[in-house]
Amino acid sequence: MTVTIDGKAVAQRVRAQVAAEVAALDPKPGLATVLVGDDPASAVYVASKRRAVREAGMSDHHRSLPATATQAEVAAVLEELAADPAVHGILLQLPLPAHLDPDALIDRIPAAKDVDGLTTRSAGLLARGEPGLRPCTPSGVIELLESQGVKTRGSRAVVVGRSALVGHPMAELLLQHDATVTVAHKHTADLAAVTREADILVVAAGVHGLIGAEHVKPGATVIDVGIHRTADGLQGDVRRAELDGVAARVTPVPGGVGPMTIAMLMVNTLRAATMDGP
Numbered sequence: 001m002t003v004t005i006d007g008k009a010v011a012q013r014v015r016a017q018v019a020a021e022v023a024a025l026d027p028k029p030g031l032a033t034v035l036v037g038d039d040p041a042s043a044v045y046v047a048s049k050r051r052a053v054r055e056a057g058m059s060d061h062h063r064s065l066p067a068t069a070t071q072a073e074v075a076a077v078l079e080e081l082a083a084d085p086a087v088h089g090i091l092l093q094l095p096l097p098a099h100l101d102p103d104a105l106i107d108r109i110p111a112a113k114d115v116d117g118l119t120t121r122s123a124g125l126l127a128r129g130e131p132g133l134r135p136c137t138p139s140g141v142i143e144l145l146e147s148q149g150v151k152t153r154g155s156r157a158v159v160v161g162r163s164a165l166v167g168h169p170m171a172e173l174l175l176q177h178d179a180t181v182t183v184a185h186k187h188t189a190d191l192a193a194v195t196r197e198a199d200i201l202v203v204a205a206g207v208h209g210l211i212g213a214e215h216v217k218p219g220a221t222v223i224d225v226g227i228h229r230t231a232d233g234l235q236g237d238v239r240r241a242e243l244d245g246v247a248a249r250v251t252p253v254p255g256g257v258g259p260m261t262i263a264m265l266m267v268n269t270l271r272a273a274t275m276d277g278p
């Protein structure tokens, strides 16, 4: 029996808990989403983040810039939001148009408002194990594992992918939860031999259908971070159907990690509003 982990249900619980805490706060936590250009997928993601902000009872501060915006224009918007006391969290939606330098812009966000956990300072705090805001997708994966009673301490975890947004911080968080962590990537020789060691396999490679039954140890927990729009609908990096009877549990796409990313953004915004910043 392979359990499909209901990420939507876990995300709903997390969001309800955030909303209950927000109800007791005055002033309300505020999140600013910054969208540059008109990539349709980005527009959909930002819209669902803003909906989640309103449903949590928080204040929504959205800024939209044209695809032609310059580095200085985006930087000026970020600086204004950084100085605005009603804005507790700032999210610069990625990817940015190709003429902009994302790392330099992300680092305009003060660590105390970095609800995406992507600034150099937040990454450093995570690497050192010091308090700070953590990236939403990896912290959502940890939350999902905990919700299913999956033990991390002493377990073997393999992360496929090493991006700054997901793979790298995911490996750090699993280490801090006392897993023995291996990071695999597109140059890993004999990927299946590596992933078959995993009790917890987190796939964030961005390659549609990369992982199948041959990659999975019987009884493993498989977390699919991939998201691909195909003719057959949204699919992940994992060939889910093949894992029936092999994995103990798998996250679906959609309805797995994606909703958790948004739930953890609400958690981070609440934390940014209520805690002494890093």
Ligand SMILES: Nc1nc(=O)c2c([nH]1)NC[C@@H]1CN(c3ccc(C(=O)N[C@@H](CCC(=O)O)C(=O)O)cc3)C=[N+]21
Residues within 6 Å of the ligand: 044, 045, 048, 091, 092, 093, 094, 095, 116, 136, 137, 227, 234, 253, 254, 255, 256, 257, 258, 259, 261, 262
């Ligand atoms: N600065 C920044 N921070 C991000 O966290 C960030 C980003 N940029 N750029 C793009 C990625 C992607 N991402 C997702 C969020 C929610 C779903 C989500 O809710 N997915 C639903 C399906 C939604 C749909 O139908 O498309 C699901 O998996 O069930 C997916 C992906 C956040 N990202």
